[in-house]
Amino acid sequence: MSQRLAKEYRALSKTLGRDPEYAYIISLAPVSEENLRKWESLITGPPDTPYFGHEFTLQIEASEAYPLEPPKVQFQARCMPHCNVDFDSGRICLSVLDAAHWTPAWDLLHVVHAIWLLLASPEPDSPLDVDLACLVRAGDRSAHNSLIAYYLNGGSRGHCGHVSER
Amino acid sequence: MSTYEEEHNTSGNSNSRRDLRAQIRNLYQEDGSSTALLQLLAQLIPESMQEELLNEKEEGCPETFIDSLPRVNKCDLKGADACSICCCGYLDDTHPLVVKLPHCSHRFDLECVAVWLSKSRTCPLCRDDVLSHKPKVDISNVELEEDWGMYG
Structure with a gap:
Protein backbone atom coordinates (compact mmCIF):
# COMPACT_ATOMS: atom_id res chain seq x y z
CA MET A 1 0.00 0.00 0.00
CA SER A 2 3.01 2.24 0.47
CA GLN A 3 3.36 2.49 -3.29
CA ARG A 4 -0.14 3.76 -3.79
CA LEU A 5 0.79 7.47 -3.95
CA ALA A 6 3.62 6.75 -6.37
CA LYS A 7 1.18 4.81 -8.56
CA GLU A 8 -1.31 7.67 -8.46
CA TYR A 9 1.43 10.13 -9.39
CA ARG A 10 2.42 7.99 -12.36
CA ALA A 11 -1.19 7.52 -13.49
CA LEU A 12 -1.90 11.24 -13.18
CA SER A 13 0.88 12.18 -15.55
CA LYS A 14 -0.99 10.17 -18.17
CA THR A 15 -4.50 11.40 -17.32
CA LEU A 16 -3.86 15.11 -16.82
CA GLY A 17 -3.52 17.07 -20.00
CA ARG A 18 -5.24 14.33 -22.00
CA ASP A 19 -8.64 13.80 -20.41
CA PRO A 20 -10.79 16.87 -21.21
CA GLU A 21 -12.87 16.16 -18.11
CA TYR A 22 -9.92 17.28 -15.99
CA ALA A 23 -8.87 20.21 -18.15
CA TYR A 24 -9.54 22.54 -15.20
CA ILE A 25 -6.66 20.97 -13.25
CA ILE A 26 -3.58 23.03 -14.02
CA SER A 27 -1.44 20.87 -11.77
CA LEU A 28 -1.80 18.06 -9.24
CA ALA A 29 1.51 16.76 -7.98
CA PRO A 30 3.63 16.22 -4.88
CA VAL A 31 5.23 19.42 -3.60
CA SER A 32 8.58 17.62 -3.72
CA GLU A 33 9.38 14.20 -5.16
CA GLU A 34 11.12 13.34 -1.89
CA ASN A 35 7.91 13.41 0.11
CA LEU A 36 4.91 11.92 -1.67
CA ARG A 37 2.61 12.59 1.29
CA LYS A 38 2.38 16.33 0.63
CA TRP A 39 0.70 17.42 -2.59
CA GLU A 40 -0.53 20.64 -4.09
CA SER A 41 -3.05 21.28 -6.82
CA LEU A 42 -3.84 24.36 -8.85
CA ILE A 43 -7.33 24.42 -10.32
CA THR A 44 -9.44 26.92 -12.22
CA GLY A 45 -12.99 27.71 -11.14
CA PRO A 46 -15.84 25.90 -12.88
CA PRO A 47 -17.66 27.68 -15.75
CA ASP A 48 -20.94 29.48 -14.99
CA THR A 49 -19.81 30.23 -11.44
CA PRO A 50 -18.28 33.37 -9.95
CA TYR A 51 -15.06 31.33 -9.52
CA PHE A 52 -14.55 31.06 -13.28
CA GLY A 53 -11.44 32.87 -14.45
CA HIS A 54 -9.79 32.52 -11.05
CA GLU A 55 -7.17 30.02 -9.95
CA PHE A 56 -7.13 28.29 -6.57
CA THR A 57 -4.51 26.31 -4.70
CA LEU A 58 -5.43 23.15 -2.82
CA GLN A 59 -3.10 21.82 -0.15
CA ILE A 60 -3.25 18.06 0.21
CA GLU A 61 -1.73 15.87 2.90
CA ALA A 62 -2.01 12.09 2.90
CA SER A 63 -1.38 10.39 6.22
CA GLU A 64 0.64 7.26 6.81
CA ALA A 65 -2.65 5.32 6.71
CA TYR A 66 -3.76 6.64 3.28
CA PRO A 67 -5.72 5.28 1.40
CA LEU A 68 -7.41 3.67 4.39
CA GLU A 69 -7.87 7.16 5.81
CA PRO A 70 -8.96 10.19 3.76
CA PRO A 71 -6.33 12.79 2.81
CA LYS A 72 -6.49 16.19 4.48
CA VAL A 73 -7.35 18.78 1.85
CA GLN A 74 -7.85 22.50 2.18
CA PHE A 75 -7.77 25.65 0.14
CA GLN A 76 -5.06 28.19 0.71
CA ALA A 77 -6.18 30.32 3.66
CA ARG A 78 -8.30 33.41 2.89
CA CYS A 79 -8.71 32.60 -0.80
CA MET A 80 -11.96 30.69 -1.15
CA PRO A 81 -15.26 32.37 -0.36
CA HIS A 82 -17.71 29.45 -0.42
CA CYS A 83 -20.44 28.40 1.97
CA ASN A 84 -18.74 25.06 2.68
CA VAL A 85 -15.26 26.50 3.17
CA ASP A 86 -13.95 28.26 6.26
CA PHE A 87 -12.55 31.41 4.67
CA ASP A 88 -9.86 32.15 7.27
CA SER A 89 -8.36 28.65 7.35
CA GLY A 90 -9.41 27.26 3.97
CA ARG A 91 -10.91 24.19 5.64
CA ILE A 92 -13.44 22.34 3.46
CA CYS A 93 -16.63 20.64 4.64
CA LEU A 94 -17.22 17.78 2.22
CA SER A 95 -18.57 14.36 3.14
CA VAL A 96 -16.02 12.32 1.18
CA LEU A 97 -13.21 13.96 3.16
CA ASP A 98 -14.84 12.69 6.32
CA ALA A 99 -13.51 9.37 7.67
CA ALA A 100 -17.05 7.97 7.93
CA HIS A 101 -17.76 8.52 4.22
CA TRP A 102 -14.33 7.97 2.74
CA THR A 103 -13.55 4.81 0.81
CA PRO A 104 -10.04 3.61 -0.08
CA ALA A 105 -11.15 3.17 -3.69
CA TRP A 106 -11.05 6.98 -4.02
CA ASP A 107 -7.86 8.70 -5.04
CA LEU A 108 -6.53 12.23 -4.98
CA LEU A 109 -7.91 12.95 -8.46
CA HIS A 110 -11.42 11.98 -7.30
CA VAL A 111 -11.02 14.19 -4.25
CA VAL A 112 -9.95 17.23 -6.28
CA HIS A 113 -12.81 16.58 -8.69
CA ALA A 114 -15.34 16.37 -5.84
CA ILE A 115 -14.08 19.69 -4.49
CA TRP A 116 -14.31 21.27 -7.93
CA LEU A 117 -17.90 20.05 -8.22
CA LEU A 118 -18.62 21.48 -4.77
CA LEU A 119 -17.64 24.93 -6.08
CA ALA A 120 -20.51 24.75 -8.58
CA SER A 121 -23.04 23.33 -6.13
CA PRO A 122 -22.78 24.87 -2.66
CA GLU A 123 -24.41 22.82 0.07
CA PRO A 124 -26.04 25.32 2.48
CA ASP A 125 -27.12 22.65 4.98
CA SER A 126 -23.61 22.14 6.34
CA PRO A 127 -22.14 25.63 6.12
CA LEU A 128 -18.78 26.89 7.30
CA ASP A 129 -19.58 30.36 5.94
CA VAL A 130 -22.96 31.34 7.35
CA ASP A 131 -23.34 34.56 5.33
CA LEU A 132 -22.96 32.82 1.98
CA ALA A 133 -25.10 29.87 3.11
CA CYS A 134 -27.94 32.24 4.02
CA LEU A 135 -27.88 33.73 0.54
CA VAL A 136 -27.93 30.25 -1.04
CA ARG A 137 -30.81 29.22 1.19
CA ALA A 138 -32.73 32.38 0.38
CA GLY A 139 -32.30 31.55 -3.31
CA ASP A 140 -30.63 34.89 -4.01
CA ARG A 141 -28.14 33.68 -6.61
CA SER A 142 -27.21 37.10 -7.87
CA ALA A 143 -26.40 38.44 -4.38
CA HIS A 144 -24.47 35.22 -3.60
CA ASN A 145 -22.48 35.38 -6.81
CA SER A 146 -21.69 39.06 -6.61
CA LEU A 147 -20.57 38.76 -2.98
CA ILE A 148 -18.17 35.99 -4.03
CA ALA A 149 -16.97 38.03 -7.02
CA TYR A 150 -16.39 40.97 -4.68
CA TYR A 151 -14.22 38.86 -2.36
CA LEU A 152 -12.35 37.23 -5.23
CA ASN A 153 -11.52 40.58 -6.71
CA GLY A 154 -9.87 41.76 -3.52
CA GLY A 155 -12.87 42.88 -1.49
CA SER A 156 -12.49 43.52 2.23
CA ARG A 157 -12.02 39.87 3.15
CA GLY A 158 -8.57 39.86 1.63
CA HIS A 159 -6.78 39.38 -1.63
CA CYS A 160 -7.25 36.27 -3.74
CA GLY A 161 -5.42 34.81 -6.68
CA HIS A 162 -7.08 36.68 -9.50
CA VAL A 163 -6.02 35.84 -13.01
CA SER A 164 -5.17 39.01 -14.87
CA GLU A 165 -6.83 39.66 -18.22
CA ARG A 166 -5.05 37.78 -20.94
CA MET B 1 -17.99 -6.80 55.71
CA SER B 2 -19.13 -5.29 52.46
CA THR B 3 -22.59 -5.89 51.13
CA TYR B 4 -23.40 -7.70 47.92
CA GLU B 5 -24.15 -4.38 46.21
CA GLU B 6 -20.79 -2.89 47.16
CA GLU B 7 -18.87 -5.96 46.11
CA HIS B 8 -20.50 -6.14 42.72
CA ASN B 9 -20.35 -2.43 42.12
CA THR B 10 -24.09 -2.11 41.53
CA SER B 11 -26.41 0.40 43.04
CA GLY B 12 -28.62 -0.94 45.77
CA ASN B 13 -31.61 0.81 44.23
CA SER B 14 -33.99 -2.08 43.73
CA ASN B 15 -36.61 0.09 42.07
CA SER B 16 -34.39 1.08 39.20
CA ARG B 17 -33.31 -2.50 38.75
CA ARG B 18 -36.90 -3.65 38.70
CA ASP B 19 -37.63 -1.09 35.97
CA LEU B 20 -34.66 -2.27 33.98
CA ARG B 21 -35.77 -5.88 34.31
CA ALA B 22 -39.25 -5.00 33.12
CA GLN B 23 -37.84 -3.14 30.13
CA ILE B 24 -35.60 -6.02 29.19
CA ARG B 25 -38.47 -8.47 29.47
CA ASN B 26 -40.58 -6.27 27.19
CA LEU B 27 -37.84 -6.02 24.61
CA TYR B 28 -37.41 -9.77 24.54
CA GLN B 29 -41.10 -10.35 24.16
CA GLU B 30 -41.63 -7.81 21.41
CA ASP B 31 -39.70 -8.67 18.28
CA GLY B 32 -36.90 -6.72 19.87
CA SER B 33 -34.79 -4.25 17.96
CA SER B 34 -31.35 -5.46 18.92
CA THR B 35 -29.83 -1.98 19.30
CA ALA B 36 -32.33 -0.97 21.95
CA LEU B 37 -31.73 -4.20 23.80
CA LEU B 38 -28.00 -3.79 23.53
CA GLN B 39 -28.16 -0.26 24.88
CA LEU B 40 -30.25 -1.44 27.79
CA LEU B 41 -27.93 -4.32 28.56
CA ALA B 42 -25.00 -1.95 28.32
CA GLN B 43 -26.43 0.01 31.23
CA LEU B 44 -25.68 -2.96 33.43
CA ILE B 45 -21.91 -2.74 32.95
CA PRO B 46 -19.53 0.04 34.08
CA GLU B 47 -19.57 3.25 32.04
CA SER B 48 -16.08 2.89 30.62
CA MET B 49 -16.99 -0.49 29.15
CA GLN B 50 -20.37 0.71 27.89
CA GLU B 51 -18.75 3.05 25.43
CA GLU B 52 -16.47 0.35 24.12
CA LEU B 53 -19.32 -2.11 23.65
CA LEU B 54 -21.63 0.30 21.87
CA ASN B 55 -18.94 1.81 19.68
CA GLU B 56 -17.52 -1.49 18.64
CA LYS B 57 -20.91 -2.46 17.37
CA GLU B 58 -20.83 0.52 15.01
CA GLU B 59 -17.62 -0.01 13.10
CA GLY B 60 -15.58 -2.87 11.77
CA CYS B 61 -16.34 -6.47 10.89
CA PRO B 62 -15.58 -9.38 13.17
Whole structure:
Protein backbone atom coordinates (compact mmCIF):
# COMPACT_ATOMS: atom_id res chain seq x y z
CA MET A 1 0.00 0.00 0.00
CA SER A 2 3.01 2.24 0.47
CA GLN A 3 3.36 2.49 -3.29
CA ARG A 4 -0.14 3.76 -3.79
CA LEU A 5 0.79 7.47 -3.95
CA ALA A 6 3.62 6.75 -6.37
CA LYS A 7 1.18 4.81 -8.56
CA GLU A 8 -1.31 7.67 -8.46
CA TYR A 9 1.43 10.13 -9.39
CA ARG A 10 2.42 7.99 -12.36
CA ALA A 11 -1.19 7.52 -13.49
CA LEU A 12 -1.90 11.24 -13.18
CA SER A 13 0.88 12.18 -15.55
CA LYS A 14 -0.99 10.17 -18.17
CA THR A 15 -4.50 11.40 -17.32
CA LEU A 16 -3.86 15.11 -16.82
CA GLY A 17 -3.52 17.07 -20.00
CA ARG A 18 -5.24 14.33 -22.00
CA ASP A 19 -8.64 13.80 -20.41
CA PRO A 20 -10.79 16.87 -21.21
CA GLU A 21 -12.87 16.16 -18.11
CA TYR A 22 -9.92 17.28 -15.99
CA ALA A 23 -8.87 20.21 -18.15
CA TYR A 24 -9.54 22.54 -15.20
CA ILE A 25 -6.66 20.97 -13.25
CA ILE A 26 -3.58 23.03 -14.02
CA SER A 27 -1.44 20.87 -11.77
CA LEU A 28 -1.80 18.06 -9.24
CA ALA A 29 1.51 16.76 -7.98
CA PRO A 30 3.63 16.22 -4.88
CA VAL A 31 5.23 19.42 -3.60
CA SER A 32 8.58 17.62 -3.72
CA GLU A 33 9.38 14.20 -5.16
CA GLU A 34 11.12 13.34 -1.89
CA ASN A 35 7.91 13.41 0.11
CA LEU A 36 4.91 11.92 -1.67
CA ARG A 37 2.61 12.59 1.29
CA LYS A 38 2.38 16.33 0.63
CA TRP A 39 0.70 17.42 -2.59
CA GLU A 40 -0.53 20.64 -4.09
CA SER A 41 -3.05 21.28 -6.82
CA LEU A 42 -3.84 24.36 -8.85
CA ILE A 43 -7.33 24.42 -10.32
CA THR A 44 -9.44 26.92 -12.22
CA GLY A 45 -12.99 27.71 -11.14
CA PRO A 46 -15.84 25.90 -12.88
CA PRO A 47 -17.66 27.68 -15.75
CA ASP A 48 -20.94 29.48 -14.99
CA THR A 49 -19.81 30.23 -11.44
CA PRO A 50 -18.28 33.37 -9.95
CA TYR A 51 -15.06 31.33 -9.52
CA PHE A 52 -14.55 31.06 -13.28
CA GLY A 53 -11.44 32.87 -14.45
CA HIS A 54 -9.79 32.52 -11.05
CA GLU A 55 -7.17 30.02 -9.95
CA PHE A 56 -7.13 28.29 -6.57
CA THR A 57 -4.51 26.31 -4.70
CA LEU A 58 -5.43 23.15 -2.82
CA GLN A 59 -3.10 21.82 -0.15
CA ILE A 60 -3.25 18.06 0.21
CA GLU A 61 -1.73 15.87 2.90
CA ALA A 62 -2.01 12.09 2.90
CA SER A 63 -1.38 10.39 6.22
CA GLU A 64 0.64 7.26 6.81
CA ALA A 65 -2.65 5.32 6.71
CA TYR A 66 -3.76 6.64 3.28
CA PRO A 67 -5.72 5.28 1.40
CA LEU A 68 -7.41 3.67 4.39
CA GLU A 69 -7.87 7.16 5.81
CA PRO A 70 -8.96 10.19 3.76
CA PRO A 71 -6.33 12.79 2.81
CA LYS A 72 -6.49 16.19 4.48
CA VAL A 73 -7.35 18.78 1.85
CA GLN A 74 -7.85 22.50 2.18
CA PHE A 75 -7.77 25.65 0.14
CA GLN A 76 -5.06 28.19 0.71
CA ALA A 77 -6.18 30.32 3.66
CA ARG A 78 -8.30 33.41 2.89
CA CYS A 79 -8.71 32.60 -0.80
CA MET A 80 -11.96 30.69 -1.15
CA PRO A 81 -15.26 32.37 -0.36
CA HIS A 82 -17.71 29.45 -0.42
CA CYS A 83 -20.44 28.40 1.97
CA ASN A 84 -18.74 25.06 2.68
CA VAL A 85 -15.26 26.50 3.17
CA ASP A 86 -13.95 28.26 6.26
CA PHE A 87 -12.55 31.41 4.67
CA ASP A 88 -9.86 32.15 7.27
CA SER A 89 -8.36 28.65 7.35
CA GLY A 90 -9.41 27.26 3.97
CA ARG A 91 -10.91 24.19 5.64
CA ILE A 92 -13.44 22.34 3.46
CA CYS A 93 -16.63 20.64 4.64
CA LEU A 94 -17.22 17.78 2.22
CA SER A 95 -18.57 14.36 3.14
CA VAL A 96 -16.02 12.32 1.18
CA LEU A 97 -13.21 13.96 3.16
CA ASP A 98 -14.84 12.69 6.32
CA ALA A 99 -13.51 9.37 7.67
CA ALA A 100 -17.05 7.97 7.93
CA HIS A 101 -17.76 8.52 4.22
CA TRP A 102 -14.33 7.97 2.74
CA THR A 103 -13.55 4.81 0.81
CA PRO A 104 -10.04 3.61 -0.08
CA ALA A 105 -11.15 3.17 -3.69
CA TRP A 106 -11.05 6.98 -4.02
CA ASP A 107 -7.86 8.70 -5.04
CA LEU A 108 -6.53 12.23 -4.98
CA LEU A 109 -7.91 12.95 -8.46
CA HIS A 110 -11.42 11.98 -7.30
CA VAL A 111 -11.02 14.19 -4.25
CA VAL A 112 -9.95 17.23 -6.28
CA HIS A 113 -12.81 16.58 -8.69
CA ALA A 114 -15.34 16.37 -5.84
CA ILE A 115 -14.08 19.69 -4.49
CA TRP A 116 -14.31 21.27 -7.93
CA LEU A 117 -17.90 20.05 -8.22
CA LEU A 118 -18.62 21.48 -4.77
CA LEU A 119 -17.64 24.93 -6.08
CA ALA A 120 -20.51 24.75 -8.58
CA SER A 121 -23.04 23.33 -6.13
CA PRO A 122 -22.78 24.87 -2.66
CA GLU A 123 -24.41 22.82 0.07
CA PRO A 124 -26.04 25.32 2.48
CA ASP A 125 -27.12 22.65 4.98
CA SER A 126 -23.61 22.14 6.34
CA PRO A 127 -22.14 25.63 6.12
CA LEU A 128 -18.78 26.89 7.30
CA ASP A 129 -19.58 30.36 5.94
CA VAL A 130 -22.96 31.34 7.35
CA ASP A 131 -23.34 34.56 5.33
CA LEU A 132 -22.96 32.82 1.98
CA ALA A 133 -25.10 29.87 3.11
CA CYS A 134 -27.94 32.24 4.02
CA LEU A 135 -27.88 33.73 0.54
CA VAL A 136 -27.93 30.25 -1.04
CA ARG A 137 -30.81 29.22 1.19
CA ALA A 138 -32.73 32.38 0.38
CA GLY A 139 -32.30 31.55 -3.31
CA ASP A 140 -30.63 34.89 -4.01
CA ARG A 141 -28.14 33.68 -6.61
CA SER A 142 -27.21 37.10 -7.87
CA ALA A 143 -26.40 38.44 -4.38
CA HIS A 144 -24.47 35.22 -3.60
CA ASN A 145 -22.48 35.38 -6.81
CA SER A 146 -21.69 39.06 -6.61
CA LEU A 147 -20.57 38.76 -2.98
CA ILE A 148 -18.17 35.99 -4.03
CA ALA A 149 -16.97 38.03 -7.02
CA TYR A 150 -16.39 40.97 -4.68
CA TYR A 151 -14.22 38.86 -2.36
CA LEU A 152 -12.35 37.23 -5.23
CA ASN A 153 -11.52 40.58 -6.71
CA GLY A 154 -9.87 41.76 -3.52
CA GLY A 155 -12.87 42.88 -1.49
CA SER A 156 -12.49 43.52 2.23
CA ARG A 157 -12.02 39.87 3.15
CA GLY A 158 -8.57 39.86 1.63
CA HIS A 159 -6.78 39.38 -1.63
CA CYS A 160 -7.25 36.27 -3.74
CA GLY A 161 -5.42 34.81 -6.68
CA HIS A 162 -7.08 36.68 -9.50
CA VAL A 163 -6.02 35.84 -13.01
CA SER A 164 -5.17 39.01 -14.87
CA GLU A 165 -6.83 39.66 -18.22
CA ARG A 166 -5.05 37.78 -20.94
CA MET B 1 -17.99 -6.80 55.71
CA SER B 2 -19.13 -5.29 52.46
CA THR B 3 -22.59 -5.89 51.13
CA TYR B 4 -23.40 -7.70 47.92
CA GLU B 5 -24.15 -4.38 46.21
CA GLU B 6 -20.79 -2.89 47.16
CA GLU B 7 -18.87 -5.96 46.11
CA HIS B 8 -20.50 -6.14 42.72
CA ASN B 9 -20.35 -2.43 42.12
CA THR B 10 -24.09 -2.11 41.53
CA SER B 11 -26.41 0.40 43.04
CA GLY B 12 -28.62 -0.94 45.77
CA ASN B 13 -31.61 0.81 44.23
CA SER B 14 -33.99 -2.08 43.73
CA ASN B 15 -36.61 0.09 42.07
CA SER B 16 -34.39 1.08 39.20
CA ARG B 17 -33.31 -2.50 38.75
CA ARG B 18 -36.90 -3.65 38.70
CA ASP B 19 -37.63 -1.09 35.97
CA LEU B 20 -34.66 -2.27 33.98
CA ARG B 21 -35.77 -5.88 34.31
CA ALA B 22 -39.25 -5.00 33.12
CA GLN B 23 -37.84 -3.14 30.13
CA ILE B 24 -35.60 -6.02 29.19
CA ARG B 25 -38.47 -8.47 29.47
CA ASN B 26 -40.58 -6.27 27.19
CA LEU B 27 -37.84 -6.02 24.61
CA TYR B 28 -37.41 -9.77 24.54
CA GLN B 29 -41.10 -10.35 24.16
CA GLU B 30 -41.63 -7.81 21.41
CA ASP B 31 -39.70 -8.67 18.28
CA GLY B 32 -36.90 -6.72 19.87
CA SER B 33 -34.79 -4.25 17.96
CA SER B 34 -31.35 -5.46 18.92
CA THR B 35 -29.83 -1.98 19.30
CA ALA B 36 -32.33 -0.97 21.95
CA LEU B 37 -31.73 -4.20 23.80
CA LEU B 38 -28.00 -3.79 23.53
CA GLN B 39 -28.16 -0.26 24.88
CA LEU B 40 -30.25 -1.44 27.79
CA LEU B 41 -27.93 -4.32 28.56
CA ALA B 42 -25.00 -1.95 28.32
CA GLN B 43 -26.43 0.01 31.23
CA LEU B 44 -25.68 -2.96 33.43
CA ILE B 45 -21.91 -2.74 32.95
CA PRO B 46 -19.53 0.04 34.08
CA GLU B 47 -19.57 3.25 32.04
CA SER B 48 -16.08 2.89 30.62
CA MET B 49 -16.99 -0.49 29.15
CA GLN B 50 -20.37 0.71 27.89
CA GLU B 51 -18.75 3.05 25.43
CA GLU B 52 -16.47 0.35 24.12
CA LEU B 53 -19.32 -2.11 23.65
CA LEU B 54 -21.63 0.30 21.87
CA ASN B 55 -18.94 1.81 19.68
CA GLU B 56 -17.52 -1.49 18.64
CA LYS B 57 -20.91 -2.46 17.37
CA GLU B 58 -20.83 0.52 15.01
CA GLU B 59 -17.62 -0.01 13.10
CA GLY B 60 -15.58 -2.87 11.77
CA CYS B 61 -16.34 -6.47 10.89
CA PRO B 62 -15.58 -9.38 13.17
CA GLU B 63 -12.31 -11.12 12.43
CA THR B 64 -14.14 -14.37 11.73
CA PHE B 65 -16.03 -12.66 8.90
CA ILE B 66 -12.81 -11.35 7.35
CA ASP B 67 -11.14 -14.76 7.66
CA SER B 68 -14.10 -16.44 6.00
CA LEU B 69 -14.15 -14.27 2.87
CA PRO B 70 -14.12 -16.49 -0.23
CA ARG B 71 -10.79 -16.62 -2.06
CA VAL B 72 -10.57 -15.94 -5.77
CA ASN B 73 -8.70 -18.56 -7.78
CA LYS B 74 -5.61 -17.27 -9.58
CA CYS B 75 -6.99 -18.63 -12.90
CA ASP B 76 -9.94 -16.24 -12.59
CA LEU B 77 -7.70 -13.17 -12.43
CA LYS B 78 -6.95 -11.23 -15.62
CA GLY B 79 -3.73 -9.39 -16.32
CA ALA B 80 -5.21 -5.93 -15.97
CA ASP B 81 -7.15 -6.63 -12.76
CA ALA B 82 -5.86 -4.55 -9.89
CA CYS B 83 -6.79 -4.07 -6.26
CA SER B 84 -8.49 -0.71 -5.96
CA ILE B 85 -7.04 -0.13 -2.50
CA CYS B 86 -3.33 -0.47 -3.26
CA CYS B 87 -3.72 -0.07 -7.07
CA CYS B 88 -1.36 -3.02 -7.62
CA GLY B 89 -2.13 -5.63 -10.28
CA TYR B 90 -3.10 -8.93 -8.69
CA LEU B 91 -0.84 -10.86 -11.04
CA ASP B 92 2.18 -8.68 -10.18
CA ASP B 93 2.36 -11.03 -7.22
CA THR B 94 3.20 -14.63 -8.08
CA HIS B 95 0.98 -15.85 -5.24
CA PRO B 96 -1.91 -13.39 -5.17
CA LEU B 97 -4.23 -13.72 -2.20
CA VAL B 98 -7.42 -12.20 -3.54
CA VAL B 99 -10.85 -12.36 -1.89
CA LYS B 100 -14.30 -11.26 -2.97
CA LEU B 101 -16.98 -9.74 -0.82
CA PRO B 102 -20.28 -11.60 -0.50
CA HIS B 103 -23.24 -10.14 -2.40
CA CYS B 104 -21.39 -7.45 -4.41
CA SER B 105 -18.51 -9.76 -5.42
CA HIS B 106 -16.02 -6.89 -5.53
CA ARG B 107 -12.47 -8.19 -5.33
CA PHE B 108 -9.52 -6.96 -3.29
CA ASP B 109 -6.19 -8.14 -1.99
CA LEU B 110 -6.97 -9.87 1.29
CA GLU B 111 -4.18 -7.92 2.95
CA CYS B 112 -5.68 -4.57 1.87
CA VAL B 113 -9.33 -5.25 2.50
CA ALA B 114 -8.68 -6.91 5.86
CA VAL B 115 -7.31 -3.67 7.29
CA TRP B 116 -10.22 -1.70 5.82
CA LEU B 117 -12.88 -4.09 7.11
CA SER B 118 -11.38 -4.10 10.58
CA LYS B 119 -12.51 -0.47 10.78
CA SER B 120 -15.46 -0.35 8.42
CA ARG B 121 -18.40 -2.44 7.32
CA THR B 122 -18.78 -1.11 3.79
CA CYS B 123 -17.43 -2.27 0.46
CA PRO B 124 -14.81 0.27 -0.71
CA LEU B 125 -16.27 0.21 -4.22
CA CYS B 126 -20.05 0.21 -3.76
CA ARG B 127 -20.45 1.09 -0.07
CA ASP B 128 -22.63 -1.97 0.35
CA ASP B 129 -22.88 -3.00 4.00
CA VAL B 130 -20.89 -6.22 3.79
CA LEU B 131 -22.45 -7.69 6.92
CA SER B 132 -26.02 -7.18 5.83
CA HIS B 133 -25.89 -10.11 3.44
CA LYS B 134 -25.34 -13.43 5.07
CA PRO B 135 -23.60 -15.59 2.47
CA LYS B 136 -26.05 -18.20 1.26
CA VAL B 137 -24.57 -21.65 1.21
CA ASP B 138 -25.67 -23.24 -2.03
CA ILE B 139 -25.43 -26.98 -1.65
CA SER B 140 -27.24 -27.89 -4.88
CA ASN B 141 -24.08 -27.62 -6.99
CA VAL B 142 -21.59 -29.01 -4.56
CA GLU B 143 -21.20 -32.26 -6.44
CA LEU B 144 -20.45 -30.50 -9.71
CA GLU B 145 -17.53 -28.49 -8.43
CA GLU B 146 -14.42 -30.05 -9.92
CA ASP B 147 -11.84 -29.13 -7.34
CA TRP B 148 -14.19 -29.49 -4.36
CA GLY B 149 -13.00 -26.12 -3.14
CA MET B 150 -9.78 -27.77 -2.07
CA TYR B 151 -7.34 -25.34 -3.61
CA GLY B 152 -5.19 -23.43 -1.18
